[in-house]
Amino acid sequence: MKKCSTIILREGKASTQSDLIRRLNQVIRGWTNYHKHVVASKVFSYINNTLYHLLQQWAKHRHPNKNKWWRLNKYWHEKNGKRWLFMTNDYSLINLRRIKIVRHPKLQISRTPFLDKHYFDLRKLKLHTLVAA
Template sequence: MTLDGIEDLIASKYYPGKIWKGSNPKKVNFVRYADDFIITADSEETAKEIMELLRSFLEERGLELSEEKTLITHIDEGFDFLGWNFRKYNGKLLVKPSKTSIDRVTRKISDIIKKAKAWKQEDLINVLNPIIAGWSNYHQSVVSKAIFSKMDSLIWNMLWKWAKRRHPKKSRTWIANKYWHFRGTGRWVFSSENNQLKFFQKTKIVRHVGLTLAKNPYLDKDYFDQRRRRLNILKLADRYETTEAKCDCFGV
């Protein structure tokens, strides 16, 4: 790929011997996923220096940095990458679902519920559950507990409005008893006879996922791609825990 030479370019300037190990006085690190990447540095000056290297590298190949996705920012201000927000709070790095990712899934769920006025409850549940499961599973390895709780509350309010629109003349008690039931959880659950809505909060927060030994790196490409992406994120988090680095977020 065109971007494959970036890592060597940076290593040749900032790493003795042109390899990614050993002395790293300017705290330069490179994390990439597809066409999106992050480069860390010890100062804004170093970050700008790297940006100019990248501009020249890309211009030679008929490409340019994305103005929308490219910025230089301090880690205390934070930045978004792959749907997550990286930011230090009182010296501690926290990785959370980004506001953009939260807004996107909230809007998607809201749009579905609004157009589902005439749907059967079970059909609505069947459409929403994969979205809830997919989004919460993606974010289960970062600091998501509070956001998961907030998402459940938002969806509850959306579904309550959905139910009231369907039965404008019915009482609150009648509506609640028709669409919400106890399902062994000690709480009311939006559920039909055969199915129930998933909770974001029920997704377990997992800081590390062990390797499934039965997986084959040649046959299970998606599985290993996901592991590599998560490993890169964890490596980046570890680097920021031990440095006061600046960070560039670059994209083309």
């Protein structure tokens, strides 16, 4: 993930903020959908912080003669009470700290699908309601 975002930011030095957010969100969404079923909250937080620092470097490259607060006010905004969102009017970057980690329920090994049909029917029903939510 870190390599992908670094490559996107390196190649996108001249890109607009909207284009950069769109490209980063595609990578972030795919990576988090793959990893959200494991214990990944610390990794999500680490990646989120790393992205923040990489985006600060990107903004500094775009505006080398402006100070830090000017760049922060230009690219990071507040929306619905959430502060420090890297966003434009159209797009906002996905915050990895807000991704819900959904664990898979363990299967009871002592049960068999041949003898405990009621258990497996309830399990299937619960799994479908978790996926739909």
